Amino acid sequence: METHDHDHPDVHQKSAAEPAPRYYEIMETAVRELLVEKKLVGPGEIRRQIEVLDSRTPALGAKVVARAWVDPEFRARLLANGRTACESEFGISFYDDTKLIVLENTDKIHNLIVCTLCSCYPRPVLGLPPDWYKAKPYRARAVREPRAVLAEFGTDIPEDVEIRVSDSTAMVRYLVLPQRPVGTENFTEEQLAEIVTRDAMIGVVRVNLENRSTP
Amino acid sequence: MNSTENLVKRLPNDIGGLPADRIQQIDHELLPWEKRCHALADVLDFHKIINTEEKRRGVEQLGGEMVGKLTYYERWIVAFAFILFQKAILTPDELAQKMKEVESRYSRSTL
Numbered sequence: 001m002e003t004h005d006h007d008h009p010d011v012h013q014k015s016a017a018e019p020a021p022r023y024y025e026i027m028e029t030a031v032r033e034l035l036v037e038k039k040l041v042g043p044g045e046i047r048r049q050i051e052v053l054d055s056r057t058p059a060l061g062a063k064v065v066a067r068a069w070v071d072p073e074f075r076a077r078l079l080a081n082g083r084t085a086c087e088s089e090f091g092i093s094f095y096d097d098t099k100l101i102v103l104e105n106t107d108k109i110h111n112l113i114v115c116t117l118c119s120c121y122p123r124p125v126l127g128l129p130p131d132w133y134k135a136k137p138y139r140a141r142a143v144r145e146p147r148a149v150l151a152e153f154g155t156d157i158p159e160d161v162e163i164r165v166s167d168s169t170a171m172v173r174y175l176v177l178p179q180r181p182v183g184t185e186n187f188t189e190e191q192l193a194e195i196v197t198r199d200a201m202i203g204v205v206r207v208n209l210e211n212r213s214t215p
Numbered sequence: 216m217n218s219t220e221n222l223v224k225r226l227p228n229d230i231g232g233l234p235a236d237r238i239q240q241i242d243h244e245l246l247p248w249e250k251r252c253h254a255l256a257d258v259l260d261f262h263k264i265i266n267t268e269e270k271r272r273g274v275e276q277l278g279g280e281m282v283g284k285l286t287y288y289e290r291w292i293v294a295f296a297f298i299l300f301q302k303a304i305l306t307p308d309e310l311a312q313k314m315k316e317v318e319s320r321y322s323r324s325t326l
Binding site: 021024025026027029030031033034038040041045046047049050052053075095096097100102104116117118119120130131132134135136137138139140141142143144149152153171172197203 | 220228230231232233235237238239240241242243246248250251252253254255257258259260261262265266267268271274276285286287288289292293295296299304305307309310313314316317318321326
């Protein structure tokens with residue numbers, strides 16, 4: 001992606017068809033412009049950060065998961081220090097300076113992540129969270145009745161499997177390493193990455209072969 | 216229990232474990248200003264002007280009614296404005312003035 005910001009002092013592109021901005025959008029523009037005028041924020045910084053945000057999608061996390069499935073040594077490094085493994089082996093920068101703890105699902109443990117206080121999420125590897133992750137029902141109930149929450153996502157976890165819910169913070173974020181589905185023994189790493197979904201890395205669903213996107 | 220006690224024990228953000236509705240699996244593509252607001256949050260954090268925890272607390276300090284009625288990024292930008300006032304980085308007058316100016320640009324361009 002091109003990183004040009006030298007001749008675009010205003011991030012906002014006006015167009016005739018665009019409706020007049022509402023109160024909060026005007027506030028956003030005003031705060032941003034004041035900070036730039038005071039030289040507390042560089043003129044191109046917001047644009048550059050939007051490009052960073054746009055570059056982060058669940059496809060990144062999916063690549064990490066697929067590598068962990070095919071490479072046991074990488075898996076061990078990922079579980080030991082999620083951030084370092086993603087940074088050094090995938091070049092994923094942790095622009096928000098958070099710690100990443102990767103939680104491995106097994107036959108005995110199913111992990112689920114939430115942020116009860118707000119919307120903390122492993123953004124460097126998954127991008128921005130979906131709206132339901134930030135809304136009250138998920139935040140309130142995931143820690144109290146995770147099985148009922150999972151059932152609403154169509155996920156049935158057997159009673160003898162422990163469900164562990166991890167509550168994210170400003171500094172510590174989690175990523176679920178889902179179980180590799182049976183029937184994928186002959187898949188390449190790329191094929192495996194294609195079946196790993198955002199929701200599986202949050203832990204609300206399992207990875208299954210129906211998730212496979214058609215090429 | 217005293218009826219006001221819960222207001223103290225449960226600040227607006229502290230909802231983990233409370234009863235709540237069924238999960239609606241909703242999502243939306245961020246509006247351009249919402250994405251700019253998110254990028255602004257990150258940049259404020261990079262420059263150590265407002266970090267993530269200050270932002271969260273700033274939203275909480277908007278109080279229950281605003282937390283309940285404003286949308287996600289509306290809460291963020293209002294919280295940023297209040298925090299920037301508290302830190303004496305911006306003044307309320309300055310922001311009001313700038314908002315008037317921004318608004319007038321749009322009303323001019325639609326004439």
